[in-house]
Amino acid sequence: MKIKSKITNLNVDEIASKTGNIYKSVRIIGKRARQLSATQKEELNEKLAEFASDVDNLEEVFENREQIEISRYFERLPKSTTVASEELVNDELFFRNPEEEEEDLNLD
Numbered sequence: 001m002k003i004k005s006k007i008t009n010l011n012v013d014e015i016a017s018k019t020g021n022i023y024k025s026v027r028i029i030g031k032r033a034r035q036l037s038a039t040q041k042e043e044l045n046e047k048l049a050e051f052a053s054d055v056d057n058l059e060e061v062f063e064n065r066e067q068i069e070i071s072r073y074f075e076r077l078p079k080s081t082t083v084a085s086e087e088l089v090n091d092e093l094f095f096r097n098p099e100e101e102e103e104d105l106n107l108d
């Protein structure tokens with residue numbers, strides 16, 4: 001079985017320009033990627049739970065083609081960090097800095 005790797009080139013300057021700091025941008029991307037991963041994991045577990053059996057008889061265990069196809073579908077999805085990076089670059093990601101909001105309130 002041949003595994004295809006998909007490498008995505010990211011423009012560091014473009015990512016940094018979204019927040020003014022590359023480290024803030026990476027932190028935002030990381031938080032969003034964890035959200036996306038958690039959502040995908042929940043979806044996968046829900047779909048695979050339909051195939052769970054209460055019987056642990058090894059003789060009755062067999063590969064379920066639907067279960068394999070579901071797993072393959074989720075394996076083919078783009079990585080959550082790639083999706084989060086694209087969302088940030090395309091201005092599809094909302095983020096805020098609570099520390100800056102507090103400073104703005106104190107200035108008023």
